[in-house]
């Protein structure tokens with residue numbers, strides 16, 4: 001077990017509103033026995049998709065009808081389905097650094113993948129325009145892992161790129177978009193798309209819990225028709241009970257209440273952690289990507305490389321990950337950078353966790 005965790009992989013399970021979730025679940029169990037005794041629509045229960053369509057419009061400006069939503073047990077399942085209805089010779093552009101598990105998934109499906117470098121506004125358009133990428137997978141709300149928030153100007157450029165060729169798509173992975181601190185919410189790419197180029201995916205793993213395994217994708221109508229042709233045989237991959245519980249949790253306002261509470265809690269925690277890091281490391285670190293989401297990146301000026309820092313941190317009982325895990329190419333950057341998540345870090349543990357991190361970076 002770790003003495004403390006900077007893991008970026010979870011939400012703050014200690015603050016999960018268990019009582020109200022259980023109440024919604026019990027109500028669902030009692031009121032919806034019929035639904036539970038049968039198989040439901042392959043895309044998930046229609047009434048749940050109605051709730052989600054309203055929720056996405058309200059929170060992210062996503063414009064869609066419930067028919068366009070597919071519920072799934074995790075983003076990877078949805079991407080697997082999507083790649084089976086898209087052009088088989090699509091080249092998928094993965095952000096570099098980016099979410100490597102999506103790359104592994106696409107490669108395991110025999111899809112062709114290319115790497116799209118980033119500049120300070122997100123995916124590099126100059127690279128994209130020269131590349132053979134036809135479907136770019138991007139995380140504009142809080143680029144994973146750098147934390148870059150893609151400005152509206154770059155979103156427009158990206159949409160213009162997509163409309164210049166009817167085989168081009170943007171897969172907008174709106175991951176980690178629920179919590180924003182020092183920036184205004186930027187409208188989703190999907191809300192700006194007038195040409196059926198954007199597939200929007202999201203998940204409740206960060207705002208609720210990863211273990212619920214409930215994620216969703218919004219298909220533009222032409223792809224929905226392909227979905228119905230090719231994947232009508234599929235059964236819904238996420239639990240009907242979880243769908244019904246989530247629906248109640250949203251309809252009763254519990255979800256919005258939870259997000260408000262967690263934004264306040266995470267904002268305070270994030271500020272405290274930045275203070276502690278700056279106090280302990282003084283001028284020797286640079287913090288980037290901290291304006292939204294549940295993690296940021298800390299780049300340290302140290303002779304010690306990332307691998308050695310992580311080994312020492314592990315030996316000291318500290319859970320922390322480095323950014324090299326998100327690069328497909330091996331980079332030997334002069335200054336190692338770490339992904340610092342704060343969802344699992346309590347205020348009491350903070351000082352000790354930062355001291356231990358400093359020990360891992362500079363300790364002898």
Ligand SMILES: Cc1ncc(COP(=O)(O)O)c(CN[C@H](CF)CCC(=O)O)c1O
Pocket residue numbers: 008009010073074075076099101139144173175202203204205210214215
């Ligand atoms: C960019 C991005 N889009 C979606 C998910 C969510 O997927 P799901 O919960 O299955 O809906 C993740 C999940 N991120 C992993 C867990 F935090 C990262 C593991 C690692 O670092 O290998 C992610 O990074």
